[in-house]
Amino acid sequence: MKIFKYPCGDGTIMRHDTKSRRRVLREALAVGGAGVSVALAGCGSDSDGSDGGGGSDGSDGSDGGSAGAGDPVEPIEFIVTTQSYDPVRYEFGNLIAENWRELGFEVEVNPLAWNTIVSRTFDEQNFDAFTLNWAGRAERLDPDPFCYSLHHSSQTESGGNNMVNYENSEYDEYAEEQRRTYDEDERKDAVLRCQEIFAEDQPRTPIANQTQNMPYLEDSFDEIVDMIGEGLMSFWTAVDSVPADGVDQISLGYPSDVNNLNPVDGTATHDTQTMRLIYDKLVRIDTDGTVTNWLAEDVEAVDDTTVRATIRTDQQWHDGEDLTVEDVKFSFDYLQEYSAVLSGFMGPLESTSIVDDQTVEFSMSEAFAPFISTALGQVFIIPQHIWEDVPEDLDGVSEPVGWENPEPVGSGPFEFVSWSRDEQMILQANEDHFNPPNIPELIKIPGADIQSLVRLLEDGSLDMIGWVPGPDTVNRLRNQVDRAAVNSIDSHGWYHINYQLDRAPFDDIAVRHALADAIPKQDIVDIVMDGQGTVTHTFMAEVNEFWHNPDVMEFGDDLEGAQTTLEEAGYTVQDGRLHYPEE
Amino acid sequence: MGLQEYVVRRLLQLVFTFWVFVSILFVLFRAAPGDPTSMFVTQGMSPEAREEMISRLGLDEPLYVQYFDYFGQLLTGEFGTSFRYNEPVWDIIVVKFWNTVLLMGTALVVAYVIGITFGALLGWYRDSKFERGGIIVALMARSSPEFWTGILVLSVFSFWLGLFPSGGMRTIGATTSGGFMTRYVNWDFAYHMVLPVIAGAIYYMATPTLLMRNTMLDVLKADFIEIKKAEGLPEHQILFNHAVRNSVLPLVTVIALVSGKAIGGSLIIETVFNWPGMGREMVQSINYNDYPVAMGTFFLMGSVVIIMNFVADLAYGILDPRVQYD
Numbered sequence A: 001m002k003i004f005k006y007p008c009g010d011g012t013i014m015r016h017d018t019k020s021r022r023r024v025l026r027e028a029l030a031v032g033g034a035g036v037s038v039a040l041a042g043c044g045s046d047s048d049g050s051d052g053g054g055g056s057d058g059s060d061g062s063d064g065g066s067a068g069a070g071d072p073v074e075p076i077e078f079i080v081t082t083q084s085y086d087p088v089r090y091e092f093g094n095l096i097a098e099n100w101r102e103l104g105f106e107v108e109v110n111p112l113a114w115n116t117i118v119s120r121t122f123d124e125q126n127f128d129a130f131t132l133n134w135a136g137r138a139e140r141l142d143p144d145p146f147c148y149s150l151h152h153s154s155q156t157e158s159g160g161n162n163m164v165n166y167e168n169s170e171y172d173e174y175a176e177e178q179r180r181t182y183d184e185d186e187r188k189d190a191v192l193r194c195q196e197i198f199a200e201d202q203p204r205t206p207i208a209n210q211t212q213n214m215p216y217l218e219d220s221f222d223e224i225v226d227m228i229g230e231g232l233m234s235f236w237t238a239v240d241s242v243p244a245d246g247v248d249q250i251s252l253g254y255p256s257d258v259n260n261l262n263p264v265d266g267t268a269t270h271d272t273q274t275m276r277l278i279y280d281k282l283v284r285i286d287t288d289g290t291v292t293n294w295l296a297e298d299v300e301a302v303d304d305t306t307v308r309a310t311i312r313t314d315q316q317w318h319d320g321e322d323l324t325v326e327d328v329k330f331s332f333d334y335l336q337e338y339s340a341v342l343s344g345f346m347g348p349l350e351s352t353s354i355v356d357d358q359t360v361e362f363s364m365s366e367a368f369a370p371f372i373s374t375a376l377g378q379v380f381i382i383p384q385h386i387w388e389d390v391p392e393d394l395d396g397v398s399e400p401v402g403w404e405n406p407e408p409v410g411s412g413p414f415e416f417v418s419w420s421r422d423e424q425m426i427l428q429a430n431e432d433h434f435n436p437p438n439i440p441e442l443i444k445i446p447g448a449d450i451q452s453l454v455r456l457l458e459d460g461s462l463d464m465i466g467w468v469p470g471p472d473t474v475n476r477l478r479n480q481v482d483r484a485a486v487n488s489i490d491s492h493g494w495y496h497i498n499y500q501l502d503r504a505p506f507d508d509i510a511v512r513h514a515l516a517d518a519i520p521k522q523d524i525v526d527i528v529m530d531g532q533g534t535v536t537h538t539f540m541a542e543v544n545e546f547w548h549n550p551d552v553m554e555f556g557d558d559l560e561g562a563q564t565t566l567e568e569a570g571y572t573v574q575d576g577r578l579h580y581p582e583e
Numbered sequence B: 001m002g003l004q005e006y007v008v009r010r011l012l013q014l015v016f017t018f019w020v021f022v023s024i025l026f027v028l029f030r031a032a033p034g035d036p037t038s039m040f041v042t043q044g045m046s047p048e049a050r051e052e053m054i055s056r057l058g059l060d061e062p063l064y065v066q067y068f069d070y071f072g073q074l075l076t077g078e079f080g081t082s083f084r085y086n087e088p089v090w091d092i093i094v095v096k097f098w099n100t101v102l103l104m105g106t107a108l109v110v111a112y113v114i115g116i117t118f119g120a121l122l123g124w125y126r127d128s129k130f131e132r133g134g135i136i137v138a139l140m141a142r143s144s145p146e147f148w149t150g151i152l153v154l155s156v157f158s159f160w161l162g163l164f165p166s167g168g169m170r171t172i173g174a175t176t177s178g179g180f181m182t183r184y185v186n187w188d189f190a191y192h193m194v195l196p197v198i199a200g201a202i203y204y205m206a207t208p209t210l211l212m213r214n215t216m217l218d219v220l221k222a223d224f225i226e227i228k229k230a231e232g233l234p235e236h237q238i239l240f241n242h243a244v245r246n247s248v249l250p251l252v253t254v255i256a257l258v259s260g261k262a263i264g265g266s267l268i269i270e271t272v273f274n275w276p277g278m279g280r281e282m283v284q285s286i287n288y289n290d291y292p293v294a295m296g297t298f299f300l301m302g303s304v305v306i307i308m309n310f311v312a313d314l315a316y317g318i319l320d321p322r323v324q325y326d
Helices: A008-016 A020-034 A089-104 A114-124 A143-151 A167-182 A184-201 A237-242 A271-277 A324-338 A340-345 A371-377 A449-460 A471-480 A511-516 A521-528 A559-568 B003-031 B036-045 B048-057 B063-074 B089-124 B129-143 B146-160 B180-186 B187-220 B223-231 B235-247 B247-266 B267-272 B279-286 B291-319
Strands: A077-082 A106-110 A130-132 A204-210 A212-217 A222-224 A249-253 A282-287 A290-294 A296-303 A306-311 A349-356 A359-364 A414-420 A424-429 A440-445 A484-489 A492-498 A532-537 A570-575 A577-578
Touching: A077 A114, A089 A106, A089 A130, A089 A492, A089 A521, A089 A559, A114 A130, A114 B036, A130 A440, A130 B036, A130 B048, A143 A167, A167 B223, A184 A340, A184 B235, A204 A511, A204 A521, A212 A471, A249 A449, A271 A424, A282 A371, A290 A296, A290 A371, A296 A371, A306 A324, A306 A371, A324 A340, A324 A349, A324 A359, A340 A371, A340 B048, A340 B129, A359 A371, A414 B089, A449 A471, A449 B146, A471 A484, A484 B048, A492 A511, A511 A559, A521 A532, A577 B063, B003 B291, B089 B129, B089 B180, B089 B187, B089 B235, B089 B247, B089 B291, B146 B187, B146 B235, B146 B267, B187 B235, B187 B247, B187 B267, B223 B235, B235 B247, B247 B279, B247 B291, B267 B279, B279 B291
Parallel strands: A077 A106, A077 A130, A249 A440
Antiparallel strands: A130 A492, A204 A492, A204 A532, A212 A484, A282 A290, A296 A306, A306 A359, A349 A359, A414 A424, A424 A440, A570 A577
16 A cells, blocks of 8 residues: 655645646646555655654554545544534534535534533544634734644644644744744745645635624724724724713623633633733734834844843833833743743743843743744733732732732733622723823623623613624624624634544545535635635635735635545545545 | 421431532532633643643542542532632622522512412412413413513513613623622612513413412312301402412422522523623533532532422421421
8 A cells, every 4th residue: 555645845836826736636646546545744754654644544443554445434523613602613514514425425513512622622632523713813913823833743732732633844844944033024935835835735624714893882982993803802992992072981892701810820812801901011913913012112132042122111000119120020030930821922931131220131042933922922011019929928829820819900001990700890091101092991891692792782881892793783783773883804813624634534635625625615704604704725814914825725615626536536436425445 | 206306307318418419519510521721722721731720720639539628628618719710719609699699589579479479360260261361371471481581571671662771780880899788779780680580570470370370279179268258258368368378388399499590590581681690600610610610609509409498398397287297
């Protein structure tokens, strides 16, 4: 039995041609001969057969060959979310399964609760295929999270984000290169290459980027600011939006409440989205995805492993104490030691030192290009005079991450006023901030679900909602409710399908290509998402212009092409059921 | 066997019931898939951070150690600290408890007062158009899903007539802090409570109505009613002083069970009316695998049912002298 691999080196030019995919496959087959199992994930290393995500010596128990030559292809368990968790994923899951059945696959759609999905997929890696959506958060505009932690072969251990077991040493090289390259254009080249290789290997099939439609009351604002991926939930919405004359209170609804306001914890997205209003960071990700200086007035990479930040002078904490360069150093030292989540953003940071009363220097053990956007853009600056005594000073707390932090003191544009869990949280503008917000008082209102928030907006109690309601509700708010408006902005978050490459038949690239081609991406966007999205073929979204590669292999909306791909790979359909190629 | 001995025996049974109950709770929640970090995986929590959290929470210890720890905690009256709130479970539950008890308590009182009266009248006016119509109304209320009733109440009273707010416990921006009095004893709170109480009352009304009617039919056939009629007592006096009093007994058991429901809240009513109560807290803490909060809420709800059953058993003997303790 021969394992065939794409001619990676020679295939480079072809990969640029999005239409040449089938030709590549045909040529590949011509080279490999008929009736071979095709294990293509493993480009770049031609000696190691296990490189292609386990190749065909996967978990199906067949020894060393194409998984049971001539046998029927195993049934596919296709895991989707429940309808109530995410109607979009539930519905497109059924659409996709329909098409896969047309190809002769036996598909069972299995809607599961979210925590069951996580333990089956991330933890146990015990799945055939499942749908997922990586939300478009500000820090994911940098290519590193999607490029490296999702697809690098070092991330395949249990719990890691590469739960599909995608291993391709050529891909790894580019993913590592984008990590250590400070020059933006060179880094971009590496990121574009990653996307090409990814698209060709199809360890995951990207489907669409969802448009963020968030409702608000027109009369409450003179100007409303939004952001790619975060819509009205963004930092800049709270800070730079201008309320209408006479409006001194803006209420923002979200379908759940904050868990806690401890910056050492920072586990839940909603928590950090709230804390970033109260705590400053050295830099912020701007509305267009670029890095902008914030508490640092200047940031400079001295060399590959050293970054210097100059801190603004005359800044105060909300309790009136001065914010100093010691606080900045303390924050990095303290959070690196005690915060599992934030220390994860610091990469290879070795030490933080004070250069003068305005400058801190970060030394890293190796070059780490995302350091400025990821570490400086994520790590909260916390007051030393409060945190240095935690936990010693507090009863019953063994570690700082477990502290309740009942009245957070930060230096950010909003000050914490009060919070009644599941009722409301009141924040007020910090007028002494270097970038004081235009909204005098921001009230965060948690809702039981999105519909209860929409009702509050309709009766005029809520000013805006930081969540996307279903397409029907969006249309109704747009066209039938006078004072309501809907803010639309694209997201870099992406809906996609994951395949377990360690298993047959997904270890065969021809199968993945066929499955991907059978996905009705355009119908999903048009019908399931009611047009509120964009079809995508890569993990860096079109809206994230700088890093997006528009020139990758495209799959989808081509059921006949999918059938041809399978036929050419030697698969046959008998009695409506797909069978592996004969030996 | 005397009353004393009966009470002692029932108390011992109570202890055993609690032990079984708590053990089942423990096993149920640990058997649920996922762990407290599951919800945060796609929010960017790394495998290392997840491991650290699991070990910080003591969830990497053998199950029996966790079981005995939890039991020890409960015996000292501790529910532990929430995994995701970093707050003692009790502090979280106690707020939700009052939010829910005030809402569901009011709804149930309204439902039972109206239900018992209505049911008694249905029994009294047997075979009339009123009875037939009344039963249809009661069955309709019972069979309409709560969310549907809730939405209907909302569209009529909030969106159409504009009389009441569409959700929440109070006006946005109103003071929420302070003691019990400042939080709950004010018009804003009562005003926000009207619609959810109506929706809840409609749903819960059918059980006492139908139960009351059925027992009334039996009681009305009894000889003493005939005798009272022969004595020439006014109808309303026979109805309320004699027939209703004797028909209300089975409802004592039902009330004991329903009070557990009052504590557990109604997930659906709380969701439709955006009411921060126990029902929503239970579901959320299960979704997040926040075991201490989940077990705390269920423990509270179950305890109320167990204790109220005990009380109902004792109350039976007092309400009906014919009941024997054996």
